[in-house]
Amino acid sequence: xxxxxxxxxxxxxxxxxxxxxxxxxxxxxxxxxxxxxxxxxxxxxxxxxxxxxxxxxxxxxxxxxxxxxxxxxxxxxxxxxxxxxxxxxxxxxxxxxxxxxxxxxxxxxxxxxxxxxxxxxxxxxxxxxxxxxxxxxxxxxxxxxxxxxxxxxxxxxxxxxxxxxxxxxxxxxxxxxxxxxxxxxxxxxxxxxxxxxxxxxxxxxxxxxxxxxxxxxxxxxxxxxxxxxxxxxxxxxxxxxxxxxxxxxxxxxxxxxxxxxxxxxxxxxxxxxxxxxxxxxxxxxxxxxxxxxxxxxxxxxxxxxxxxxxxxxxxxxxxxxxxxxxxxxxxxxxxxxxxxxxxxxxxxxxxxxxxxxxxxxxxxxxxxxxxxxxxxxxxxxxxxxxxxxxxxxxxxxxxxxxxxx
Amino acid sequence: xxxxxxxxxxxxxxxxxxxxxxxxxxxxxxxxxxxxxxxxxxxxxxxxxxxxxxxxxxxxxxxxxxxxxxxxxxxxxxxxxxxxxxxxxxxxxxxxxxxxxxxxxxxxxxxxxxxxxxxxxxxxxxxxxxxxxxxxxxxxxxxxxxxxxxxxxxxxxxxxxxxxxxxxxxxxxxxxxxxxxxxxxxxxxxxxxxxxxxxxxxxxxxxxxxxxxxxxxxxxxxxxxxxxxxxxxxxxxxxxxxxxxxxxxxxxxxxxxxxxxxxxxxxxxxxxxxxxxxxxxxxxxxxxxxxxxxxxxxxxxxxxxxxxxxxxxxxxxxxxxxxxxxxxxxxxxxxxxxxxxxxxxxxxxxxxxxxxxxxxxxxxxxxxxxxxxxxxxxxxxxxxxxxxxxxxxxxxxxxxxxxxxxxxxxxxxxxxxxxxxxxxxxxxxxxxxxxxxxxxxxxxxxxxxxxxxxxxxxxxxxxxxxxxxxxx
Numbered sequence: 058x059x060x061x062x063x064x065x066x067x068x069x070x071x072x073x074x075x076x077x078x079x080x081x082x083x084x085x086x087x088x089x090x091x092x093x094x095x096x097x098x099x100x101x102x103x104x105x106x107x108x109x110x111x112x113x114x115x116x117x118x119x120x121x122x123x124x125x126x127x128x129x130x131x132x133x134x135x136x137x138x139x140x141x142x143x144x145x146x147x148x149x150x151x152x153x154x155x156x157x158x159x160x161x162x163x164x165x166x167x168x169x170x171x172x173x174x175x176x177x178x179x180x181x182x183x184x185x186x187x188x189x190x191x192x193x194x195x196x197x198x199x200x201x202x203x204x205x206x207x208x209x210x211x212x213x214x215x216x217x218x219x220x221x222x223x224x225x226x227x228x229x230x231x232x233x234x235x236x237x238x239x240x241x242x243x244x245x246x247x248x249x250x251x252x253x254x255x256x257x258x259x260x261x262x263x264x265x266x267x268x269x270x271x272x273x274x275x276x277x278x279x280x281x282x283x284x285x286x287x288x289x290x291x292x293x294x295x296x297x298x299x300x301x302x303x304x305x306x307x308x309x310x311x312x313x314x315x316x317x318x319x320x321x322x323x324x325x326x327x328x329x330x331x332x333x334x335x336x337x338x339x340x341x342x343x344x345x346x347x348x349x350x351x352x353x354x355x356x357x358x359x360x361x362x363x364x365x366x367x368x369x370x371x372x373x374x375x376x377x378x379x380x381x382x383x384x385x386x387x388x389x390x391x392x393x394x395x396x397x398x399x400x401x402x403x404x405x406x407x408x409x410x411x412x413x414x415x416x417x418x419x420x421x422x423x424x425x426x427x428x429x430x431x432x433x434x435x436x437x438x439x440x441x442x443x444x445x446x447x448x449x450x451x452x453x454x455x456x457x458x459x460x461x462x
Numbered sequence: 463x464x465x466x467x468x469x470x471x472x473x474x475x476x477x478x479x480x481x482x483x484x485x486x487x488x489x490x491x492x493x494x495x496x497x498x499x500x501x502x503x504x505x506x507x508x509x510x511x512x513x514x515x516x517x518x519x520x521x522x523x524x525x526x527x528x529x530x531x532x533x534x535x536x537x538x539x540x541x542x543x544x545x546x547x548x549x550x551x552x553x554x555x556x557x558x559x560x561x562x563x564x565x566x567x568x569x570x571x572x573x574x575x576x577x578x579x580x581x582x583x584x585x586x587x588x589x590x591x592x593x594x595x596x597x598x599x600x601x602x603x604x605x606x607x608x609x610x611x612x613x614x615x616x617x618x619x620x621x622x623x624x625x626x627x628x629x630x631x632x633x634x635x636x637x638x639x640x641x642x643x644x645x646x647x648x649x650x651x652x653x654x655x656x657x658x659x660x661x662x663x664x665x666x667x668x669x670x671x672x673x674x675x676x677x678x679x680x681x682x683x684x685x686x687x688x689x690x691x692x693x694x695x696x697x698x699x700x701x702x703x704x705x706x707x708x709x710x711x712x713x714x715x716x717x718x719x720x721x722x723x724x725x726x727x728x729x730x731x732x733x734x735x736x737x738x739x740x741x742x743x744x745x746x747x748x749x750x751x752x753x754x755x756x757x758x759x760x761x762x763x764x765x766x767x768x769x770x771x772x773x774x775x776x777x778x779x780x781x782x783x784x785x786x787x788x789x790x791x792x793x794x795x796x797x798x799x800x801x802x803x804x805x806x807x808x809x810x811x812x813x814x815x816x817x818x819x820x821x822x823x824x825x826x827x828x829x830x831x832x833x834x835x836x837x838x839x840x841x842x843x844x845x846x847x848x849x850x851x852x853x854x855x856x857x858x859x860x861x862x863x864x865x866x867x868x869x870x871x872x873x874x875x876x877x878x879x880x881x882x883x884x885x886x887x888x889x890x891x892x893x894x895x896x897x898x899x900x901x902x903x904x905x906x907x908x909x910x911x912x913x914x915x916x917x918x919x920x921x922x923x924x925x926x927x928x929x930x931x932x933x934x
Contacts, residue, residue: 108826177664178646180828181656193657218839227818227840228831241839244816249839253846259888259928261897262783266742269837270929277839331631331643381639389642420661 098364099214100440103308103321103352104201105345106230107371109329110179113394113423114377115338116152117166117411121145124414128378131386132334146411151343154350155397162405163353163362164397165457167432169412171393171425175373179329179390182372187231189433189448200433201320202235204440204447213442214319218279222311223322225304230322239273241280242322246288246307252277287314293358294351297344301325305348309355312365319440328371331380332387345369353399363401366439370396370432377414377421392418393425396432398457402439408455431455472748472775473755476513482777484513490893491782494934495739496520496771497572499795500893517771521764523571525607530569534561544599554595559811559821562602566794567802567810577609577763578602579790580738582821583829585620585652587629589822598822600681601625610764613731613756614722617652621718622683624676630827633675637691640668647827653721655730659698666695670702670713685711722761728753735763739770742785742833748775783933786836789817791934792845796852796926799891800873803865813851817844837932849927853919870915873922878914881905884921891925900928 119125120136121144139147140156148156158164174191176182188195189203198206205221208214223229223242233240243249253274258267290310296302304323311318325345330337349367356362374394379386393412412423430452434444438454445452478484489508490500497504497520508516535542540557541564566575582605589598601623608616620626627633632644645667649659673690676683690710695702702713721727732753736744752770759765770776787795793813796802814820818840824830855867873890877883884904888896896904904924908917925931 176656177661178650178656179826180650227816227838227844228835229838239838243840249843251847251850252839252843253927256924256928257897257900257903259896259900259925259930260783260892260894261900262930262933264784266784266786266834266837266933267929269834270842270932273837273839274842274929277842280839281843331641332634380641381634385634387641390646420665 098315098361099317099319100364100366101312101319101321102436102440103312103365103367104232104323104436105349105367105369106232106322106324107328107341107345107369108179108183108324108326109371110182110373110375110390111328111369111371111394112330112334112338112388112391113168113170113374115334116149116342117142117146117168117395118149119146119411119414122414125377128414130379131382132379132388149339149342151339152346154346154353155399157350158353158399159405163401163403164399164405165403165408165455166406167396167398167408167427167455169393169409169423169426170396170429170432171373171412171423171427172429173425175392175418175422175425177373177390177392177420177422179372184231186370186372186429186433187234189430189452191430197234198236199230199232199234200437200447201230201232201322202240204320204437204442205233205240206235207446208319208440208442211442211446215317217317218276219283219316219318221320221322222280222318223324224307224311225300226324230324233322239269239276241276243280243284245303246284246310249277249281249284252281254278283314283316287311287316290314292355294353294355295347296351297347299344299348301344301348302351305352309352312356312361313359330375330387331389332385334379334387335384349397349399357401366398366400366403366436368396368398368432368436370429374423377417377423391422393423398435400439402458404457404459406457408457427455471751472745473751473769473773475772476774476777478513485509487782487894488513488777489516491777492516492520492771493572494795494893495776495785496767497576497798498566498791499797499799500890501799501801502890505893513777514772517768520573521610521768521771523574523610525574527565527570527574530565533568534564545596555589555822556811558595558599558602559814562821563790563794563810563814566790567797572798573767574606574609576738578605579821580734581605581609581616583824584734585616585623585626586824586827586829587625587822588824588826593625593628595822597625597628597681610767611762612722613727613761613763614719616763617722618715618718620652621648621671621674621714624681624683627674627676627683632671635668635672635674636689637669637672640665640672640691642668644668644671648721651828653727653730654724655726658724658726663697666697666702667717669693669695670697670717673710674714725753725757728756728761731761732756732766735766735770737832739767740776740785741781745775783930785934786833787932787934788830788832788836789814789819789841789844790821792932793817793848795934796848796891796931800852800922801869802852802855802867803869804867809851813844813848817841817848841932845932846927849923852926853923857915870918873918874914880908880912880917883914883917884924887918887921888925891922891931896925 118134118139120139126133138150141147142159172191184195185191187199189200190196214220221233221240226242227244229240229242287310290313292306292309296306308321356365371394373392375388375391380389409427418424430448434448434452435454437444437447439458444454486505486509489505493500493504511519541561544561569575604619608619630644630647631641635641642664646664650656669691673686675686687707687710692704692706692710694704705713733749736749736752755769756766793810819830857866857868857870875886877886884901
């Protein structure tokens with residue numbers, strides 16, 4: 058229990074603080090939640106953030122383009138190794154699961170995805186993606202945080218301390234930053250089992266920081282039981298025995314246990330392949346593919362594939378030309394790249410035109426054909442929130458939703 | 463430092479007065495920020511010295527701490543023999559982290575260790591298969607040696623540091639295949655900051671540092687003229703004349719010196735020092751004043767910090783408990799303030815890792831975030847667990863060097879009455895007395911007939927687990 062002063066402050070920041078008090082009397086919190094209007098499960102979005110900048114050209118390979126092979130004598134993947142999707146392009150050989158999804162018509166691939174004002178700094182680009190903004194000084198809130206705020210304000214989502222959750226990391230990602238929300242993040246689903254008992258401030262300090270700390274304490278207590286229930290949920294997918302595989306498994310457990318989590322965030326690090334890219338990228342993509350395939354299978358088995366969308370984001374792609382020779386070769390920071398959206402409610406196929414390898418910018422980088430903010434708008438739209446309300450006027454979702462869902 | 467400063471100058475020195483006395487609360491604030499926690503003997507010493515001399519005591523640390531070295535050597539094994547490369551199968555990363563945490567918990571120069579952490583977060587290199595702990599240990603010793611030096615000296619050392627040459631790939635940066643990794647972060651994160659340069663500057667800076675690589679055994683810096691691009695370069699609008707042979711190295715040396723003196727570097731460094739030592743979200747006027755001070759002090763971190771720690775802005779009452787602690791600060795502050803022995807046995811290393819701040823493993827080259835970033839539900843659960851573990855440490859002498867981890871007698875300080883015990887432990891941990899209602903609440907939760915030892919443990923868990931302890 059928060060003391061009175063902290064409670065009033067906390068309630069002004071997070072409506073669930075009060076909501077959970079009234080709900081506690083009437084609702085069995087162990088019951089899986091379904092949306093109030095129908096028997097259908099709530100929609101959810103699972104984001105895989107490929108940090109470091111994933112190399113789009115070696116993920117979706119333009120194997121018929123000589124300019125690609127000329128720019129990358131070492132790293133280029135030949136036609137016979139690529140997993141062909143059509144006559145001119147194919148996936149990296151480490152992505153068989155994604156090819157199967159493509160063939161099932163449940164995978165959309167955005168091409169030429171980037172920023173209208175690209176920046177080669179990881180941090181500047183990650184800030185732009187997190188804030189869904191190309192402003193010189195982006196707003197301090199993230200796109201998921203704003204999505205949460207809008208959905209709460211309009212009543213689209215019922216209040217919950219677990220509406221947003223990052224797994225496999227201890228601190229929430231910058232995209233979760235909201236005006237005051239303290240979104241949870243956890244290494245594993247039992248992380249909150251030892252949440253602190255509520256106590257008055259030791260020093261009686263009345264500051265925003267102390268109220269935020271009290272709110273974080275309360276959120277941890279509120280999340281503990283529901284997450285523990287998810288941790289006990291059985292799943293069957295063949296997850297790789299890697300950190301990413303574990304995190305994908307947690308995402309499946311959260312969905313199948315019926316938790317009210319709308320956005321699950323998973324970070325897949327190390328895509329910054331400046332050196333030794335051939336080996337490193339294959340490992341990275343292989344882990345990603347196996348994790349996605351297992352998660353997809355578990356969701357499909359539980360009848361949750363239609364309500365769930367799984368998306369990738371990455372701050373930029375990589376330079377067209379490789380930077381070295383032999384096993385040491387890598388690629389420096391680039392611009393436009395590709396991204397995946399997988400789900401039963403997704404209309405499979407390609408979105409946007411590939412960047413033109415014959416029309417590079419002054420730094421030898423690709424020009425974007427799609428705006429990354431519209432990709433984020435697509436993810437927002439999947440959650441049935443108006444993209445413009447979250448991302449500003451003019452932002453519209455790509456036409457890839459509403460497949461067979 | 464008796465320059466006249468305008469009254470609104472945030473860096474004007476704090477002068478004690480009858481309404482704003484130099485007291486334990488102010489000394490404790492100084493100890494928390496310029497070190498780790500509030501060990502009672504340290505706070506008493508700072509109170510006795512007065513504000514100016516107290517800051518001097520912290521800032522003018524001796525570069526070497528022979529007592530600490532002897533203490534570590536006496537421990538033997540993993541902490542004493544970090545440099546012995548022949549220890550097959552040992553967990554070098556864990557041991558190096560434990561060694562450093564031990565220095566923070568027990569060392570006589572807490573500000574030196576805090577600055578060492580500051581540089582580790584600024585020039586953040588991450589342990590990996592390619593970057594093993596011995597290289598990071600060597601880098602750590604460089605940070606310690608130059609902890610309060612001029613920024614240019616730190617930067618010059620880091621550019622030749624083997625760990626950095628590996629981490630940002632400059633060892634593979636050659637004229638036939640330049641690699642931009644080091645060049646970009648040098649401009650973006652280590653000196654000027656985003657917006658001060660263009661992509662072509664990054665390309666040109668990469669060319670300047672071609673040939674900066676490692677000696678054949680991988681343990682030292684070496685310049686290889688045959689891999690250096692000796693053509694002319696143009697960086698930030700100025701021409702750098704290309705030089706061949708061993709002279710080629712001078713291009714990089716001179717560029718580093720120029721970047722280290724740039725006013726934009728001063729502003730970024732000032733902002734960072736302010737966020738570490740003054741406030742999570744410092745007033746722009748404070749940062750600007752601190753940048754001016756850096757330039758005036760020839761970028762000496764020691765002199766700039768002396769000014770900051772003496773300042774009115776630093777000693778303003780609302781500056782207290784306004785900074786969110788990082789996990790390392792929180793854990794070390796608790797262990798140091800409670801004079802925990804055998805700090806490595808505590809598993810401090812594992813605790814900080816669980817909390818998301820593993821030394822030698824910053825999340826990326828930008829280092830750890832600060833401030834509000836560390837306030838979140840997971841942190842709350844970890845803080846509670848840590849407080850419980852700390853309070854449950856053994857007080858009997860079963861540990862390797864015959865000393866108890868937790869000296870309950872000493873912590874009780876001869877008191878037996880529960881409320882007095884709780885107040886005394888609160889004063890130790892916060893440097894100020896706990897609030898009446900918190901003391902009332904604490905006493906009401908005690909089991910009837912709790913022994914003084916039980917009360918000490920319960921109070922310790924309560925105060926270290928309190929939200930207030932997550933602030934400095």
